[in-house]
Amino acid sequence: MSAHTPPDPDNNVTSPLEDALGRPVRDLRISLLDRCNFRCPYCMPESEFHRDYQFLRKRELLAHDEILRIVRVAVSLGVTKLRLTGGEPLLDKKVPDLVAALAELKGVDDLALTTNGTLLAPMADALAQAGLHRVTVSLDTLDEKIFREMSGNRGDLQKVLQGIEAAEKAGLSPVKINTVVQRGINDHTVLDLLEHFRGSGHIVRLIEFMDVGNRNAWRMDQVVPSRELVDRIHERWPVRAIGRSYPGEVASRYEYEDGKGQLGFISSVTEPFCGACSRARLSADGVLYTCLFATAGTSLRDPLRAGADEARLAEILSSVWLRRKDRYSELRRPDATNTHVLKKVEMYRMGG
Numbered sequence: 001m002s003a004h005t006p007p008d009p010d011n012n013v014t015s016p017l018e019d020a021l022g023r024p025v026r027d028l029r030i031s032l033l034d035r036c037n038f039r040c041p042y043c044m045p046e047s048e049f050h051r052d053y054q055f056l057r058k059r060e061l062l063a064h065d066e067i068l069r070i071v072r073v074a075v076s077l078g079v080t081k082l083r084l085t086g087g088e089p090l091l092d093k094k095v096p097d098l099v100a101a102l103a104e105l106k107g108v109d110d111l112a113l114t115t116n117g118t119l120l121a122p123m124a125d126a127l128a129q130a131g132l133h134r135v136t137v138s139l140d141t142l143d144e145k146i147f148r149e150m151s152g153n154r155g156d157l158q159k160v161l162q163g164i165e166a167a168e169k170a171g172l173s174p175v176k177i178n179t180v181v182q183r184g185i186n187d188h189t190v191l192d193l194l195e196h197f198r199g200s201g202h203i204v205r206l207i208e209f210m211d212v213g214n215r216n217a218w219r220m221d222q223v224v225p226s227r228e229l230v231d232r233i234h235e236r237w238p239v240r241a242i243g244r245s246y247p248g249e250v251a252s253r254y255e256y257e258d259g260k261g262q263l264g265f266i267s268s269v270t271e272p273f274c275g276a277c278s279r280a281r282l283s284a285d286g287v288l289y290t291c292l293f294a295t296a297g298t299s300l301r302d303p304l305r306a307g308a309d310e311a312r313l314a315e316i317l318s319s320v321w322l323r324r325k326d327r328y329s330e331l332r333r334p335d336a337t338n339t340h341v342l343k344k345v346e347m348y349r350m351g352g
């Protein structure tokens with residue numbers, strides 16, 4: 001039996017559920033599907049994820065009503081922030097219906113979605129009307145040729161830019177732009193990207209190339225430390241740190257001293273932030289993970305399909321969280337020689 005107070009049926013949080021290191025569960029990232037219309041080499045390289053690759057079958061994926069049941073339980077245990085992701089979540093044409101149901105849950109104060117942006121323009125209004133608060137759009141460069149390469153020869157840069165514009169018009173703001181930076185690949189185009197979005201109200205977040213999963217041929221020498229980027233940016237447009245806006249926020253925030261807005265740095269490799277990590281992840285096949293770099297998780301789909309009620313699901317979820325001790329990024333050796341040893345779950349599967 002879990003030591004945690006059982007959830008109250010009205011979804012009111014009775015006491016914060018904290019893990020073994022005293023970190024509350026606050027965020028749930030929900031991967032809707034493992035498929036994607038891109039093949040970004042740092043996530044789903046084409047050589048591994050080819051035409052014959054077997055993605056999850058429909059019956060293996062959680063249905064929306066199953067997702068809702070799990071989210072209700074998670075909210076009753078303290079989750080207040082939800083993010084829909086994948087794979088590419090907008091490949092699921094019924095996402096607005098799911099958003100509408102999630103938006104009605106009492107206790108959810110942040111409802112967001114991460115997308116590569118290609119299918120966003122035609123869906124932005126429907127998502128906003130359904131109650132989505134904001135979107136994060138991944139965009140690694142404005143250089144057409146490099147963009148094409150970094151999407152695995154699938155992406156159309158103009159469509160992504162139209163998606164960002166449509167999201168802004170629909171009120172899904174502030175739009176955050178996620179940019180993975182790889183040395184020798186797109187790091188020389190970062191300033192152009194920042195210049196484009198400076199003063200637009202959108203917030204670019206520069207992400208260190210991470211050793212998620214085991215299939216992206218990660219190499220430490222392709223990581224550009226955020227510190228180095230801050231220095232490069234500061235030379236062009238002076239910036240100052242403004243700190244995180246809430247405990248557990250992944251990005252360290254900066255602002256341009258000339259008032260042209262904010263930018264963020266996600267430095268999981270060089271400045272790990274496990275200490276305040278409040279994120280749980282639900283994979284597309286219903287496995288609960290407590291760390292982005294996890295090697296194993298706990299199925300919620302199996303007990304749910306075997307008839308578990310809400311109280312039982314809450315018991316499983318809380319016992320997993322109470323035992324949680326993950327702090328992978330902090331334990332990664334400085335030379336990162338221990339990263340390939342672990343059989344980590346791929347990011348497209350558990351949700352970025």
Ligand SMILES: C[S@@+](CC[C@H](N)C(=O)[O-])C[C@H]1O[C@@H](n2cnc3c(N)ncnc32)[C@H](O)[C@@H]1O
Binds near residue numbers: 042209
């Ligand atoms: C896995 S994707 C899923 C959502 C959607 N397909 C997208 O690309 O926005 C979520 C985020 O993870 C980031 N990501 C994927 N692999 C990464 C890696 N190896 N290092 C850093 N970020 C990564 C992507 O750039 C994206 O912003």
Ligand code: SF4
Binds near residue numbers: 038087
């Ligand atoms: S980062 Fe997103 S868009 Fe790129 S392959 Fe992974 S899931 Fe697809």
